[in-house]
Amino acid sequence: MDSDLFAKLFGYFSIGCWIVVFTPQLYENYTRKNTDGVSIQFLSFWILGxxxxxxxxxxxxxxxxxxxxxxxxxxxxxxxxxxVIYYRTVYPQRHIEEVVVNDYGAGGSDLVTPQHRHHHRRSSISSSSSTSSSSSSSSSNASSHISGLSHHNDYLNEHTSLLPSNINSKSRTSSTTIQQQQQSSRTRTIVRLFFASSIVSWTALMVGSALFFFGPGQHKVDMSQWHLIPQLLGWGSAILYCVSRIPQIMQNFRNESVEGLSLPMFVFSVVGNVTYCVSIVLESTDPTYLFINLPWLIGSGGTLFFDFTIFFQFYMYRQRTDLNNKTSV
Structure with a gap:
């Protein structure tokens, strides 16, 4: 089997991954009826790319x-x-209208006719006049009893605040606050490391590409086959694809959660991008061919670092959620 056939196989395998890549996220949004976990900037950059x-x-x-x-x-x-737009704008409004209609329908059976309401008002007036004397006689006793209860409750509140259960509750609250502060500090540190790693990775990628094509001992690239406008479009899409992950990553860091995101979507994305790059390389290793396809190689391969960052977020935040669930039990 020659490399051309392998290139086609990897290419079609990549297409297969991208055909199903959005299905898990679409299903996740449909079942949750909520898309707050997905960054709209992430999708906007993706569409422009x-x-x-x-x-x-x-x-x-x-x-x-x-x-x-x-x-x-x-x-x-x-x-x-x-x-995403539907579940953030149209669906909530429709849901509110359905609730209002259902509440109105449920309350309709309690409506009474004006004649019945008038009769009920007259009967209530007559009954209230007959009970006014008895209620006035008992009001003084009730007020003295309530006053005694209030003093008793003040005494209980003063002394029960020193009980072990209340002390434990306060200690748990303070420990939770300390944990939240530690988590926020850890998140800020991780964000700094993420940006530093991104800069280092992109610098290494671009320097390595330049050395591969134009370094010593390399074959010359036939620049006559290089076209400015398509290359500018290709590089623009590559940058947008890589940058698109950053709003999603930052949203996950801010929320300290990946709730609402589908992990299989990013798994299929990684597999699809890797096989996509392999199909291009297997097609030809000619420097001119690779240089022309470089924006598309960068656009697919350059996103892997950001996708693995999201994998790390899934691991970190889901592990924390499981730990919190165990401690709460």
Whole structure:
């Protein structure tokens, strides 16, 4: 089997991953009827990257599998964005209207006619006049009894505050506050490490690419095959794809939660991006060919660092949730 066949196999396998990649997140949103866990900036950058990617592939006349992927990217991202907008704007309003209608329908059976209401008012007036004397005689006894109860409650509150259960409750509250402060400090440290690692990774990637194509001992790249506009579109899409993960990562850090996100979506994304890069490399290792496809290689391979950061967030925050559930039990 030659490399061309392997390139096609990996390319179609990548398409298969991207066909199902959004299904887990779409299902997660549908079952929860909530999309607060998904960053809308994340999807916005992704869609802009899809548009630039599609035009760049068309103008550069790249692989047919790349064109299919670009078209599906745009369709699936728009579908996911539509779901996010629906559950954040349309669905809550419809849900409120349904609740109002249901409450009105349930309360309708309690409505009475004006004649019945008038009769009820007259009977209540007559009964209130007959009971006014007895109620006035008992009011003085009730007030003295209530006064005694209030003094008794003040005495109980003063002394029960020293009971072990209340002391334990206060200690638990203070320990929880300390834990939250420690978690916030740890989150800030992780965010700093994330940005530092991002800068180092991108610098290493770009320097390595430059040395590979233009370093000593490398074959010259035929720049006559390099077209400015498609390359600018390709690099724009690559940057948007990589930057798109940052709002989602920062939202997870701020909320200290990955609730509402689907882990399989990012698993399929990683597998799809890896096989996508492999299919390009297997197609040809000619420096000119690789240099022309470099924006699309960076756009897929460059996102892996950010995807693995999200994997780390899933591990960290779900482990913390499990620990909190155990301690609460």
């Amino acid at each position: 899809d548009i630039l990617n599609l035009f760049g592939i068309i103008l550069e006349n790249l692989l047919f599998t790349m064109l299919l992927l670009a078209l599906y990217y745009l369709f699936a991202d728009c579908l996911l964005m539509g779901q």
